[in-house]
Amino acid sequence: DLVVSSWQVSRETERHGPRARAGIVAVPLYARSDRVIAVVAGLVVLTPGSSVLQIDRPGRLMYVYALGGLRGPEDAEHVRSQTMTLQRRVLAALGTDEELSACLRGERETGQVKAS
Numbered sequence: 001d002l003v004v005s006s007w008q009v010s011r012e013t014e015r016h017g018p019r020a021r022a023g024i025v026a027v028p029l030y031a032r033s034d035r036v037i038a039v040v041a042g043l044v045v046l047t048p049g050s051s052v053l054q055i056d057r058p059g060r061l062m063y064v065y066a067l068g069g070l071r072g073p074e075d076a077e078h079v080r081s082q083t084m085t086l087q088r089r090v091l092a093a094l095g096t097d098e099e100l101s102a103c104l105r106g107e108r109e110t111g112q113v114k115a116s
Contacts, residue, residue, distance in 0.1 A: 011068075023070035024053060027062045027083045030103040031095055037062075040090050044083060
């Protein structure tokens with residue numbers, strides 16, 4: 001994931017320089033514990049071209065800044081999907097069964113994963 005992200009950001013900045021497209025994407029937050037939220041946010045920050053701008057706990061949203069090719073809604077949805085996949089992996093390792101189930105339901109409802 002990190003290698004692919006690095007390549008995408010490098011390609012975007014090489015092609016477009018200061019005109020590279022970036023945006024802010026709202027991502028549903030299914031983690032409830034501070035520990036899990038911190039791990040998810042830390043991993044997002046490790047992704048080249050990405051940063052967590054705000055975590056809205058009452059609204060259950062994480063606002064992610066993403067550099068690299070955000071040219072339309074489908075690109076924003078791709079960032080959201082990648083972040084949801086990352087969150088699901090962290091919840092599978094560190095979260096509760098309830099959090100993981102909620103995340104999987106959210107992904108299914110938005111069409112990000114197929115129901116099994």
